[in-house]
Structures are given as structure tokens and as C-alpha cells.
Amino acid sequence: MKNVYVASAGLAKFGRRDGSLFELALEAVTNMQSPELMEKVDAVYFGNMSGEKFTNISNLSSSIADHIGLSGLPALRVESGSSSGAGVFQAGFLAVASGCYERVLVLASEKMTHLSTADTTGILSEVIDPVERRHGCTMTALAAMVTRRYMHDHGLTPDDLALVAVKNHDNGLLNPYAHFQKKIDLETVRNSRLIATPLRLFDCSPISDGAAAMILTSKPANVRITGIGHGTEHVAVQFRNSLTSFEATHRAAAMAYKMSGRKPDQIDIAEVHDAFTSFEIIDTEDLGFFAPGQGFKALLNGVTKLDGELPVNPSGGLKARGHPVGVSGLAQVVELVWQLFGDAGRRQVHGVKIGLSQSIGGLASNNLVNILEVV
Amino acid sequence: MKNVYVASAGLAKFGRRDGSLFELALEAVTNMQSPELMEKVDAVYFGNMSGEKFTNISNLSSSIADHIGLSGLPALRVESGSSSGAGVFQAGFLAVASGCYERVLVLASEKMTHLSTADTTGILSEVIDPVERRHGCTMTALAAMVTRRYMHDHGLTPDDLALVAVKNHDNGLLNPYAHFQKKIDLETVRNSRLIATPLRLFDCSPISDGAAAMILTSKPANVRITGIGHGTEHVAVQFRNSLTSFEATHRAAAMAYKMSGRKPDQIDIAEVHDAFTSFEIIDTEDLGFFAPGQGFKALLNGVTKLDGELPVNPSGGLKARGHPVGVSGLAQVVELVWQLFGDAGRRQVHGVKIGLSQSIGGLASNNLVNILEVV
Numbered sequence: 001m002k003n004v005y006v007a008s009a010g011l012a013k014f015g016r017r018d019g020s021l022f023e024l025a026l027e028a029v030t031n032m033q034s035p036e037l038m039e040k041v042d043a044v045y046f047g048n049m050s051g052e053k054f055t056n057i058s059n060l061s062s063s064i065a066d067h068i069g070l071s072g073l074p075a076l077r078v079e080s081g082s083s084s085g086a087g088v089f090q091a092g093f094l095a096v097a098s099g100c101y102e103r104v105l106v107l108a109s110e111k112m113t114h115l116s117t118a119d120t121t122g123i124l125s126e127v128i129d130p131v132e133r134r135h136g137c138t139m140t141a142l143a144a145m146v147t148r149r150y151m152h153d154h155g156l157t158p159d160d161l162a163l164v165a166v167k168n169h170d171n172g173l174l175n176p177y178a179h180f181q182k183k184i185d186l187e188t189v190r191n192s193r194l195i196a197t198p199l200r201l202f203d204c205s206p207i208s209d210g211a212a213a214m215i216l217t218s219k220p221a222n223v224r225i226t227g228i229g230h231g232t233e234h235v236a237v238q239f240r241n242s243l244t245s246f247e248a249t250h251r252a253a254a255m256a257y258k259m260s261g262r263k264p265d266q267i268d269i270a271e272v273h274d275a276f277t278s279f280e281i282i283d284t285e286d287l288g289f290f291a292p293g294q295g296f297k298a299l300l301n302g303v304t305k306l307d308g309e310l311p312v313n314p315s316g317g318l319k320a321r322g323h324p325v326g327v328s329g330l331a332q333v334v335e336l337v338w339q340l341f342g343d344a345g346r347r348q349v350h351g352v353k354i355g356l357s358q359s360i361g362g363l364a365s366n367n368l369v370n371i372l373e374v375v
Numbered sequence: 376m377k378n379v380y381v382a383s384a385g386l387a388k389f390g391r392r393d394g395s396l397f398e399l400a401l402e403a404v405t406n407m408q409s410p411e412l413m414e415k416v417d418a419v420y421f422g423n424m425s426g427e428k429f430t431n432i433s434n435l436s437s438s439i440a441d442h443i444g445l446s447g448l449p450a451l452r453v454e455s456g457s458s459s460g461a462g463v464f465q466a467g468f469l470a471v472a473s474g475c476y477e478r479v480l481v482l483a484s485e486k487m488t489h490l491s492t493a494d495t496t497g498i499l500s501e502v503i504d505p506v507e508r509r510h511g512c513t514m515t516a517l518a519a520m521v522t523r524r525y526m527h528d529h530g531l532t533p534d535d536l537a538l539v540a541v542k543n544h545d546n547g548l549l550n551p552y553a554h555f556q557k558k559i560d561l562e563t564v565r566n567s568r569l570i571a572t573p574l575r576l577f578d579c580s581p582i583s584d585g586a587a588a589m590i591l592t593s594k595p596a597n598v599r600i601t602g603i604g605h606g607t608e609h610v611a612v613q614f615r616n617s618l619t620s621f622e623a624t625h626r627a628a629a630m631a632y633k634m635s636g637r638k639p640d641q642i643d644i645a646e647v648h649d650a651f652t653s654f655e656i657i658d659t660e661d662l663g664f665f666a667p668g669q670g671f672k673a674l675l676n677g678v679t680k681l682d683g684e685l686p687v688n689p690s691g692g693l694k695a696r697g698h699p700v701g702v703s704g705l706a707q708v709v710e711l712v713w714q715l716f717g718d719a720g721r722r723q724v725h726g727v728k729i730g731l732s733q734s735i736g737g738l739a740s741n742n743l744v745n746i747l748e749v750v
Contacts, residue, residue: 043605058501059501059610061454061741065607066610071607072622076462077455087452094475097475098376098472126427127433230450231447233437235434366436
């Protein structure tokens with residue numbers, strides 16, 4: 001397997017955007033540290049979750065190549081639900097690792113905010129097992145059930161959860177690409193409306209537009225991808241062994257740690273899938289950073305803050321950077337690359353050598369983990 | 376790059392099927408020559424074009440792994456419009472070629488016939504450039520324009536075109552997995568209704584349900600994948616240099632011939648994308664089998680018949696085997712594998728050593744070429 005490096009990475013500004021899926025993608029490409037490298041790529045890998053549903057356009061990979069001026073090149077779309085951004089990153093990695101392509105553009109884009117929240121929620125709920133959907137499950141309802149079970153088992157309180165949102169908004173405040181650059185406090189979360197008990201509005205990531213871009217290459221560069229991991233789990237939540245731990249993350253993490261030769265205690269910084277505040281806590285346990293039931297205690301102790309021992313979601317996470325569903329998994333890696341390059345501006349964590357990202361597809365049925373290191 | 380072999384291949388019966396997308400996929404897996412190999416795969420690659428639109432289920436790769444008993448493994452969906460089956464084949468190829476996975480299941484499934492023809496046509500037309508769509512273009516309308524231009528330039532007649540359908544129905548008659556196992560003659564085509572002048576019903580591939588499955592491995596087996604190629608072209612037809620030749624095929628073919636070290640005259644058998652009868656003729660020219668404007672003369676001379684010098688679409692092609700859009704590109708490779716294994720039953724072409732498949736995404740905006748050889 002060839003070594004694979006990241007040569008450049010960029011984001012479009014996340015938020016409620018006027019531009020199309022394609023314009024956002026072009027903005028992300030243009031915002032890369034070295035946009036001129038785009039002229040030297042051999043192929044385009046495009047990540048997107050439900051673009052056909054959100055925009056009524058299909059064959060998106062051909063159109064994306066067209067819109068960014070790369071028509072002619074191989075262009076392929078990759079999808080794994082809300083982890084599509086991580087899925088396309090790994091597909092691009094494998095394409096370069098194989099030696100077939102020397103340099104590929106990995107790109108993800110999603111446009112969601114032009115639809116009503118009801119329509120978007122309907123489309124997003126199509127990841128849920130049809131039987132559970134028929135019984136009224138939405139993503140938030142299932143996440144609420146997971147959260148209640150964790151509270152029951154481990155003594156987590158709603159205020160503990162709220163601290164995830166407060167921390168991630170603190171980080172997002174330092175990220176010019178974040179959907180929200182707004183400080184919040186415990187009262188903000190406490191006073192926000194209930195979505196599905198115990199999850200309040202500020203426990204949930206927003207619906208966002210956004211795009212991310214990255215150039216992967218077998219030519220040595222500053223950051224190397226040392227591990228990728230991927231795992232799935234029964235789509236129907238009723239068939240799972242645990243509600244408070246995601247088997248698909250365990251599988252993905254085991255594979256990525258094995259490939260990289262790294263262990264959880266060697267990770268300097270992590271971007272994890274905080275679609276809901278409770279998920280960040282569960283993720284940090286599933287990744288082996290903290291023992292089961294101990295993740296929220298680490299949060300309370302400040303371990304996962306920007307100046308803590310293991311900063312988690314320095315970008316602001318899905319909560320504050322925003323969650324354009326098919327993009328988040330790649331945006332996480334962009335944040336790692338910037339942190340490892342020393343290009344993370346006011347939220348730069350010093351001395352970062354090894355970063356990890358973890359992305360969740362569906363209700364944790366299709367999860368991916370990536371490990372990147374300074375060369 | 377590691378050598379990649381095909382260890383086993385299977386199809387579900389194509390046609391109007393009652394089963395779900397998932398049941399069809401399981402049928403294809405079960406019908407592989409060595410279904411027991413499924414227990415040894417490291418990952419699942421799933422090809423599908425517009426499953427979200429056709430079935431209102433998303434996160435399809437997780438669900439497909441679940442339904443075939445492989446939940447837990449990495450599972451990723453790949454899409455490139457109507458060439459998704461070829462796209463997923465190449466993604467699986469690269470995953471094994473990289474050395475990351477030793478054995479992967481490549482799978483494609485599509486369920487379309489439960490919708491009305493109007494609904495399906497609407498969904499399929501979403502691959503067309505939005506401006507051209509707004510002016511009334513459907514896939515068939517654009518294909519008709521391409522066909523008329525070819526007629527104007529090269530003197531092709533409607534009866535010549537009809538012979539593509541007659542030949543492919545002759546082949547489909549010998550394929551128990553084909554949607555149509557029905558002999559037709561020139562009169563059948565002549566008497567069928569006009570869809571878009573000059574294309575009649577029998578010039579168009581049908582709407583079908585179907586699935587295909589294949590195991591790719593770096594462990595030596597009888598058939599090796601020696602070349603893959605992929606290219607795109609402007610989605611808007613108005614921006615193209617030619618209507619009667621597809622640039623994306625030229626690019627894909629050049630890449631696949633270069634990788635394999637083969638030339639067009641070394642190919643023993645080919646499966647090409649005959650979504651419309653005229654496309655088969657154009658494809659055989661774009662692939663370098665015949666000079667521009669000469670493809671239909673080769674057809675008239677019987678060169679591309681099952682007992683001709685270069686059998687084209689021995690399976691019956693999209694026309695007779697059927698066209699479940701996200702599956703056809705992989706079903707083509709299944710036919711090559713069977714022919715190369717000597718497992719093609721009554722339509723076995725003798726002495727086949729090198730086979731080529733060519734698949735078209737959208738209106739020829741995302742095309743792929745694969746070359747497979749007996750080891």
C-alpha cells in the first residue's frame with residue numbers, strides 16, 4: 001500500500017447559504033491552502049448524502065466535476081448516510097494507496113436549508129429502519145432514547161450534556177467557517193425548547209449548507225493518513241446489544257488503530273460526531289479515550305476543552321460548525337489537517353502530532369474513523 | 376498495485392420483480408458460483424443509482440450489509456448515475472488493489488418497476504442538465520437527437536438500428552437471467568410505437584428490477600482485472616464537441632487500454648451500454664473496434680453477433696437482459712466473468728480470453744471501461 005498524504009484542505013463557510021451545492025463545492029476548493037494543485041489531480045471523489053432528495057439533481061459526480069472545471073476526469077460519488085464525508089475520504093485514500101491515481105481531489109457538498117425543517121427531517125429519517133420509522137421514530141427520537149438510557153446507566157444529567165454544547169460553541173466562536181459563531185452558556189441550553197426529552201434544541205446539531213475539499217497524494221507532504229477504519233451495525237436499533245455504545249465505532253476504531261499502530265492514549269486531538277450532545281460523550285468512550293460511563297466526567301473535568309489534555313471538536317463540531325450531512329465527515333478531517341499543519345488560527349492547539357476523526361452514518365449504523373499524523 | 380481477481384459472480388433474475396432491493400441483492404449473492412466465499416469478505420461495496428428516489432430508503436449500504444448477513448463489515452455505496460454498477464466495480468477493484476482489503480463483495484441492486492413509467496422517467500431525467508431539462512429534454516429525447524445526427528452524418532437507417540435490437544433479443548433468448556427471453560424480428564421493431572423519432576419502443580432498453588454480485592480478491596483466481604478506465608464529459612449536451620461520439624468513453628477506454636496493455640483488436644468479447652440501439656453502434660466506435668461511421672456496417676455484416684468475430688452484448692445487453700439502472704454496469708462484468716470462466720451456458724462464446732465492458736452514466740457524462748482476462 002502506498003503512503004497517502006494530504007497536500008491541501010479547505011472548507012466553504014457553513015451555514016444558511018444562498019449558493020447551490022456546486023457553488024459551495026467550488027468555494028471549498030478555492031479556499032484550499034493550495035488551490036492550484038487542483039489542476040494536477042487525476043480523479044474526483046465526491047461525497048454527498050441525499051442530494052437527489054434535497055435538490056432533485058442526480059448524477060452529481062459528473063455535474064460537480066463540470067462545475068469546478070474538471071470535466072473529463074474520472075468522477076465518482078460515494079455515500080454512507082451522514083458519514084458520507086468520511087466515506088469519500090476513505091475511497092479517495094484507497095484510490096491513491098492503490099497506486100492507480102497519484103493525486104485525487106476529495107470533495108463533499110450538501111445543500112439543505114432551502115427546504116422546510118419538516119421536509120428535511122423527513123428525508124433524514126429515511127436512514128431509519130422502515131419498521132421503526134413506521135412506529136414514529138425520527139433521528140432525534142432515537143437519539144433521545146439513547147441519551148435516556150445513558151442517563152439511567154451512568155447518572156448523566158441534562159446540565160452535563162449542556163456542557164458539550166457550551167464547549168463546542170466556545171470552539172466554534174474561534175472558527176470563521178462555523179455555522180454558529182456565538183457564545184452560549186448553560187442557561188441558553190436550559191431555556192431552549194425540548195425537541196425529544198431530554199434533548200433540547202441546543203443538544204442537537206443544526207441543519208446546514210456546506211462543503212469541504214482536500215487533495216490526497218502519494219507524493220510526500222506534511223500530513224500522512226496512517227489509519228482508516230470502517231464498520232457497520234444493524235440499522236434497526238431494536239436488534240442491537242447496547243444503546244449506549246456504538247458497535248460500528250468500535251469496529252472502525254479497532255481497524256484504524258491497528259493500521260496506524262496507534263493507541264487511544266497517543267491521540268492528541270479528536271473530531272467526533274456530535275450530532276447530539278450525548279453522542280460526543282459516547283463517541284469518546286467508544287474510541288477508547290475514556291472508560292464506558294466515564295466520558296462525561298472527562299468533559300466535566302475539562303479534559304476535552306480546547307486547552308485540555310485531549311481537545312475534542314476543536315472546530316466546534318457538528319454542533320457549532322454545523323452539519324451539512326454528507327460533508328461533516330470530511331470537514332472533520334479538514335480540521336485535523338489544519339491543526340496538524342499549524343493553520344488553525346485562533347483555535348490552534350499547540351504541539352498536535354496525531355489527530356483522529358470519527359463520523360457516524362445513520363443512527364450509528366455506518367461509522368468511520370481516520371487517523372492522521374504530522375510526518 | 377496488487378493484482379485483483381474475480382473469484383465468483385452472480386445475478387438475480389432481471390425483470391418485473393416483486394422482491395425488494397434487498398431481496399434482489401441477496402438473490403444475486405446466493406446465485407454466485409461460490410456463495411460460501413461471502414463469509415470471507417472484508418468489506419461490502421454497494422452500487423445503486425437512485426434508490427432513495429425509487430424506494431424512499433437511504434443509507435442503503437448499511438441496510439444492504441444487514442440484509443445479506445454481513446452487518447459489521449465496512450459497507451460503502453458508490454454512484455455514478457446509470458454507470459453506478461461499473462463505478463462500484465472499480466471502487467471495489469481499487470480497495471483490493473490497495474492491499475487494504477484482501478477480499479470484497481461488490482454488489483449492485485435497483486428496484487424500479489413498482490413506480491409508474493412517468494415517475495421513473497421523471498427520476499431518470501434528473502441526470503440531465505437543469506437548463507436542458509427545463510426545455511423539455513428527457514433521456515430518450517436526447518438519445519433521439521444523437522441518433523438523428525448519426526443518421527445524417529453516416530447514412531444509418533431505422534432498419535439498421537432495429538438489427539441491434541434483433542441481435543440482442545436473440546442473445547437474451549439464451550440468457551435465463553434476462554428480462555426478455557423473446558425472439559423479435561425487424562417487423563416487431565418497425566411496428567412498435569415511436570417514443571422519440573426515430574427511436575421506437577424496441578430501440579429503448581426497458582425499466583427493470585435486478586441485482587448483481589461479485590467477489591474480488593487479491594488471491595489468484597481464474598479471471599484477472601487487467602484494466603479499468605473512467606472519464607466524464609460536460610453534462611449539458613449543448614457544450615459538447617460531438618453528438619455522435621462520447622468523449623467520456625474515449626477517455627475511459629484510453630485509460631483501460633493503457634493499464635491493461637491491450638488494444639481494441641485484442642478484445643474477444645464486449646458488453647456495451649445499449650440503453651438505446653444507436654448507443655451500441657456509437658460505443659463500438661468509441662471503443663476503437665470500428666472506425667467512426669463504420670460501427671453499423673460491422674453490425675450489418677454480422678461481426679457483432681454471437682458467432683461473429685467480435686460478439687457484442689452476448690448477454691442480451693441492456694436491451695434484452697434489462698436495465699436496472701444502477702446494476703447494468705456490474706451485470707456486464709458478470710457476463711464477462713461467466714464467459715471467461717466458460718460458464719455462460721447456451722450463449723457461451725468459445726475461446727474467449729479477453730473481455731471488455733463499457734458503461735454509460737447519464738447521457739454519456741460518466742462512462743467506465745473494464746478489461747478482464749483469463750489468467
